[in-house]
Amino acid sequence: MPLRAVIVGIGSALSDRFYGSSAVVLAPTGKILIDCPDSILRALRCSGEISGISLDPLSIHDILLTHLHGDHANGLEAFAWKHWLARRTTGGGPAERPRIHGIASVVARLWERLAPSMGQMGTASLSDYFDLCTLVPGTVSEICGAAVSCRETDHGIPCAGFRIRADSAELAWSGDTRFDPSHVDWLCEADCVVHETTESPVHTPIECLNALPVEIRRKMRLIHMDDDFAPAATDIVCLAEGDVLEVAASSRRPMAT
Numbered sequence: 001m002p003l004r005a006v007i008v009g010i011g012s013a014l015s016d017r018f019y020g021s022s023a024v025v026l027a028p029t030g031k032i033l034i035d036c037p038d039s040i041l042r043a044l045r046c047s048g049e050i051s052g053i054s055l056d057p058l059s060i061h062d063i064l065l066t067h068l069h070g071d072h073a074n075g076l077e078a079f080a081w082k083h084w085l086a087r088r089t090t091g092g093g094p095a096e097r098p099r100i101h102g103i104a105s106v107v108a109r110l111w112e113r114l115a116p117s118m119g120q121m122g123t124a125s126l127s128d129y130f131d132l133c134t135l136v137p138g139t140v141s142e143i144c145g146a147a148v149s150c151r152e153t154d155h156g157i158p159c160a161g162f163r164i165r166a167d168s169a170e171l172a173w174s175g176d177t178r179f180d181p182s183h184v185d186w187l188c189e190a191d192c193v194v195h196e197t198t199e200s201p202v203h204t205p206i207e208c209l210n211a212l213p214v215e216i217r218r219k220m221r222l223i224h225m226d227d228d229f230a231p232a233a234t235d236i237v238c239l240a241e242g243d244v245l246e247v248a249a250s251s252r253r254p255m256a257t
């Protein structure tokens with residue numbers, strides 16, 4: 001059975017055309033939101049309408065967070081308030097808080113970022129909104145019935161990429177990163193690789209990906225593109241918002257970390 005993911009946003013940090021790069025993975029026992037960019041509630045509605053797959057934010061209880069740049073994390077406040085207010089209405093307890101999964105260096109300063117707008121005059125803390133789950137590179141975590149591994153990237157601030165495996169199909173998500181052949185090698189253990197591209201010193205220019213072997217380019221899909229990015233500049237498939245990525249297992253092998 002293929003692993004499916006709905007692409008929510010494909011834009012780069014400065015895009016005025018697209019939502020920030022994000023997706024919802026339809027894992028065996030729940031939905032996993034990868035990153036939470038600006039206008040996340042509208043972005044989920046739009047990609048849900050295009051794909052025909054309901055992405056009600058209240059049906060999403062797990063977020064994989066690559067890093068804290070705004071185009072990946074600015075939506076956390078609205079997402080958190082949406083759930084917090086719903087729990088106040090339904091009487092839901094702490095067990096119903098959404099979970100944020102990220103590496104220690106990313107999540108350590110999350111509340112520092114959210115507290116000025118969510119601290120409720122010093123009476124609230126991060127645990128009022130989210131259940132924080134720290135991912136450790138080199139280990140595998142189970143999230144929504146999927147096996148998730150992570151790897152730190154080179155992005156100028158703490159950041160991670162992910163591999164998500166379910167039913168023998170595996171999807172890799174680069175996270176923001178300078179071009180790093182060792183990261184590409186790790187990602188390419190998966191059946192499909194969603195890789196960022198942006199012309200910037202802390203991102204991956206398309207020329208670097210174009211120089212990869214054809215078998216890698218075939219399993220790669222592009223995201224985090226500048227608004228003036230020309231799809232004709234590459235033979236790697238560019239993703240669009242609302243796309244449903246179907247990842248089929250190409251071989252059976254043990255989970256590598």
Ligand SMILES: [Zn+2]
Pocket residue numbers: 067069155176
């Ligand atoms: Zn970034």
